[in-house]
Amino acid sequence: MELYSSNADPRNTDLTDNRGFLVYRISTNSSFASSGTSTISRFVPGQGGQPQPVIIAQIEWHSFSPTIFRFRGTALKEKQYIPGHGFVTRQRTFTAGSGRSYTWSTNVLNVTGGHEVARWHNKSGGFFSGRSHPAYVQIAGDAIQDLDEVIQTLVYVQGKARDDNDAGTYGAIGAAGGVAAVVS
Numbered sequence: 388m389e390l391y392s393s394n395a396d397p398r399n400t401d402l403t404d405n406r407g408f409l410v411y412r413i414s415t416n417s418s419f420a421s422s423g424t425s426t427i428s429r430f431v432p433g434q435g436g437q438p439q440p441v442i443i444a445q446i447e448w449h450s451f452s453p454t455i456f457r458f459r460g461t462a463l464k465e466k467q468y469i470p471g472h473g474f475v476t477r478q479r480t481f482t483a484g485s486g487r488s489y490t491w492s493t494n495v496l497n498v499t500g501g502h503e504v505a506r507w508h509n510k511s512g513g514f515f516s517g518r519s520h521p522a523y524v525q526i527a528g529d530a531i532q533d534l535d536e537v538i539q540t541l542v543y544v545q546g547k548a549r550d551d552n553d554a555g556t557y558g559a560i561g562a563a564g565g566v567a568a569v570v571s
Contacts, residue, residue, distance in 0.1 A: 388531065390538075392522040395509065397545045398425050402524070402538070409438055411538055415448075422448055425546070427539055444539040448546070458539060459484060469540055477548065481540055483533035491544045496530070496537060504530035505537055507545060 390410055394400040402411040409430050417423025425446040433439030444458035453464040469481040469491075480490045480499060488499035496505035504527040530537055 388526045388528070390524050390526070392524070395522050396549065397507075397522070397542050398549075400522075412440060413538075413542055417448075422450065424448070425542055427535075427542060429535060443535045446539070446543055446546075454543070456539070456543075458536075465543070469543060477544075479540070479544060481536065483536045485532050487533060489530075489533070489537070489540070491540060493544070493548060496541075498529075503527070505541070507541060 389405055390402040391405075392400045392402055398413060398415040400413050401409055402413070404410050412428045412430070413425055414428075415423050415425040425448065426442055427444045427446070428440035429443050430438040431441055444456065447455040447457070449455070453466060456463045456465065456468050469479045472478040472480065478490055478492045480488060482488045489504065490497050490499050494507040494509075495503055497503050506525045508523050508525070524538075524541060526534065526537060
Protein backbone atom coordinates (compact mmCIF):
# COMPACT_ATOMS: atom_id res chain seq x y z
CA MET A 388 0.00 0.00 0.00
CA GLU A 389 1.19 3.51 -0.76
CA LEU A 390 -0.22 6.65 0.84
CA TYR A 391 0.66 9.94 -0.83
CA SER A 392 1.23 13.09 1.19
CA SER A 393 -0.25 16.43 0.11
CA ASN A 394 2.55 18.23 1.98
CA ALA A 395 6.23 17.45 2.58
CA ASP A 396 5.67 17.99 6.32
CA PRO A 397 3.85 14.94 7.73
CA ARG A 398 2.55 17.02 10.67
CA ASN A 399 0.20 18.94 8.35
CA THR A 400 -0.93 16.77 5.47
CA ASP A 401 -3.58 14.60 3.89
CA LEU A 402 -2.63 11.02 3.03
CA THR A 403 -4.45 9.61 0.01
CA ASP A 404 -4.35 6.17 -1.57
CA ASN A 405 -3.42 5.45 -5.18
CA ARG A 406 -7.01 6.16 -6.29
CA GLY A 407 -6.95 9.60 -4.67
CA PHE A 408 -9.24 8.70 -1.75
CA LEU A 409 -8.48 10.48 1.51
CA VAL A 410 -7.35 7.94 4.12
CA TYR A 411 -5.74 10.09 6.86
CA ARG A 412 -5.60 13.77 7.75
CA ILE A 413 -2.90 15.09 10.06
CA SER A 414 -3.25 18.65 11.31
CA THR A 415 -1.10 20.49 13.83
CA ASN A 416 -2.45 23.59 15.54
CA SER A 417 0.88 25.40 15.85
CA SER A 418 3.32 26.80 13.35
CA PHE A 419 6.17 26.07 15.77
CA ALA A 420 7.62 22.62 15.08
CA SER A 421 8.15 21.58 18.70
CA SER A 422 4.85 22.75 20.18
CA GLY A 423 1.14 22.31 19.63
CA THR A 424 -0.97 19.22 19.09
CA SER A 425 -1.06 17.02 16.00
CA THR A 426 -4.46 15.40 15.47
CA ILE A 427 -4.51 12.28 13.31
CA SER A 428 -7.86 11.34 11.76
CA ARG A 429 -8.72 8.30 9.65
CA PHE A 430 -11.55 8.64 7.15
CA VAL A 431 -14.28 5.99 7.19
CA PRO A 432 -17.45 5.64 5.07
CA GLY A 433 -20.25 7.77 6.48
CA GLN A 434 -23.86 8.60 5.66
CA GLY A 435 -24.52 8.60 1.94
CA GLY A 436 -21.04 7.24 1.21
CA GLN A 437 -19.33 10.47 2.24
CA PRO A 438 -16.08 9.86 4.13
CA GLN A 439 -16.18 10.95 7.76
CA PRO A 440 -13.11 11.67 9.93
CA VAL A 441 -12.54 9.65 13.10
CA ILE A 442 -9.81 10.92 15.43
CA ILE A 443 -7.47 8.01 16.12
CA ALA A 444 -4.64 9.77 17.94
CA GLN A 445 -3.18 13.04 19.13
CA ILE A 446 0.45 13.94 19.70
CA GLU A 447 1.08 16.81 22.14
CA TRP A 448 4.50 18.18 21.19
CA HIS A 449 6.68 19.63 23.95
CA SER A 450 10.20 21.06 23.89
CA PHE A 451 11.11 20.99 27.57
CA SER A 452 8.91 18.16 28.80
CA PRO A 453 7.99 14.79 27.28
CA THR A 454 5.79 14.67 24.21
CA ILE A 455 2.48 12.91 25.00
CA PHE A 456 0.65 10.36 22.79
CA ARG A 457 -3.12 10.06 23.23
CA PHE A 458 -4.73 7.05 21.55
CA ARG A 459 -6.99 4.07 22.37
CA GLY A 460 -8.10 5.84 25.56
CA THR A 461 -4.57 6.16 26.97
CA ALA A 462 -2.00 8.90 27.39
CA LEU A 463 1.65 7.85 27.21
CA LYS A 464 4.88 9.81 27.40
CA GLU A 465 7.19 9.33 24.43
CA LYS A 466 9.71 7.37 26.53
CA GLN A 467 6.96 4.94 27.56
CA TYR A 468 5.53 4.44 24.08
CA ILE A 469 8.36 4.94 21.58
CA PRO A 470 11.69 5.17 23.42
CA GLY A 471 14.87 6.05 21.59
CA HIS A 472 17.96 3.85 21.60
CA GLY A 473 21.26 5.41 22.61
CA PHE A 474 22.20 9.06 22.75
CA VAL A 475 22.76 9.90 19.09
CA THR A 476 20.78 7.32 17.13
CA ARG A 477 17.38 8.03 15.64
CA GLN A 478 16.08 4.52 16.25
CA ARG A 479 12.81 4.27 18.16
CA THR A 480 10.87 1.14 19.08
CA PHE A 481 7.17 0.76 19.88
CA THR A 482 4.78 -2.12 20.49
CA ALA A 483 1.49 -1.85 18.61
CA GLY A 484 -1.91 -2.89 19.92
CA SER A 485 -1.48 -6.21 18.08
CA GLY A 486 1.49 -7.00 20.35
CA ARG A 487 3.97 -6.70 17.49
CA SER A 488 7.12 -4.63 18.07
CA TYR A 489 8.47 -2.28 15.42
CA THR A 490 11.60 -0.14 15.14
CA TRP A 491 11.81 3.13 13.19
CA SER A 492 15.24 4.09 11.93
CA THR A 493 14.80 7.52 10.30
CA ASN A 494 12.71 6.69 7.19
CA VAL A 495 12.44 2.90 7.58
CA LEU A 496 10.18 0.82 9.84
CA ASN A 497 11.14 -2.79 10.55
CA VAL A 498 9.42 -5.49 12.54
CA THR A 499 11.81 -5.62 15.50
CA GLY A 500 14.49 -8.15 14.64
CA GLY A 501 12.96 -8.71 11.21
CA HIS A 502 12.17 -7.26 7.82
CA GLU A 503 11.14 -3.83 6.53
CA VAL A 504 7.40 -3.11 6.69
CA ALA A 505 7.22 0.62 5.88
CA ARG A 506 9.32 3.34 4.32
CA TRP A 507 8.85 7.13 4.12
CA HIS A 508 9.95 8.72 0.85
CA ASN A 509 10.62 12.45 0.96
CA LYS A 510 9.27 14.64 -1.82
CA SER A 511 11.51 14.66 -4.89
CA GLY A 512 11.72 17.30 -7.57
CA GLY A 513 13.28 14.72 -9.87
CA PHE A 514 16.56 16.61 -10.21
CA PHE A 515 18.77 13.60 -9.50
CA SER A 516 16.39 10.70 -10.14
CA GLY A 517 14.75 12.06 -13.28
CA ARG A 518 11.30 11.48 -11.73
CA SER A 519 9.52 13.86 -9.42
CA HIS A 520 7.07 12.53 -6.83
CA PRO A 521 5.26 13.77 -3.74
CA ALA A 522 6.26 12.55 -0.31
CA TYR A 523 4.70 9.16 0.37
CA VAL A 524 4.80 6.16 2.66
CA GLN A 525 4.99 2.54 1.45
CA ILE A 526 3.45 0.01 3.82
CA ALA A 527 3.79 -3.77 3.48
CA GLY A 528 0.71 -5.95 3.78
CA ASP A 529 1.79 -7.51 7.06
CA ALA A 530 1.82 -4.08 8.78
CA ILE A 531 -1.73 -3.13 7.71
CA GLN A 532 -3.11 -4.61 10.95
CA ASP A 533 -1.25 -1.84 12.80
CA LEU A 534 -1.74 0.89 10.19
CA ASP A 535 -3.07 3.56 12.58
CA GLU A 536 -0.03 3.21 14.84
CA VAL A 537 2.35 3.07 11.87
CA ILE A 538 0.95 6.43 10.72
CA GLN A 539 0.95 7.89 14.25
CA THR A 540 4.58 6.94 14.85
CA LEU A 541 5.57 8.08 11.34
CA VAL A 542 4.26 11.56 12.17
CA TYR A 543 6.27 11.55 15.40
CA VAL A 544 9.54 10.19 13.96
CA GLN A 545 9.46 12.49 10.92
CA GLY A 546 8.46 15.45 13.09
CA LYS A 547 11.40 14.81 15.43
CA ALA A 548 13.78 14.43 12.47
CA ARG A 549 12.59 17.76 11.04
CA ASP A 550 13.01 19.45 14.43
CA ASP A 551 16.52 18.03 14.76
CA ASN A 552 17.44 19.18 11.25
CA ASP A 553 16.01 22.65 11.90
CA ALA A 554 17.88 22.90 15.20
CA GLY A 555 21.11 21.94 13.43
CA THR A 556 20.51 24.51 10.71
CA TYR A 557 19.62 27.28 13.14
CA GLY A 558 22.43 26.27 15.47
CA ALA A 559 24.91 26.50 12.59
CA ILE A 560 23.53 29.89 11.57
CA GLY A 561 23.75 31.10 15.16
CA ALA A 562 27.28 29.78 15.52
CA ALA A 563 28.34 31.39 12.25
CA GLY A 564 26.76 34.66 13.34
CA GLY A 565 28.60 34.44 16.64
CA VAL A 566 31.91 33.86 14.87
CA ALA A 567 31.24 36.71 12.45
CA ALA A 568 30.50 39.03 15.37
CA VAL A 569 33.79 38.11 17.05
CA VAL A 570 35.81 38.44 13.83
CA SER A 571 34.42 41.82 12.73
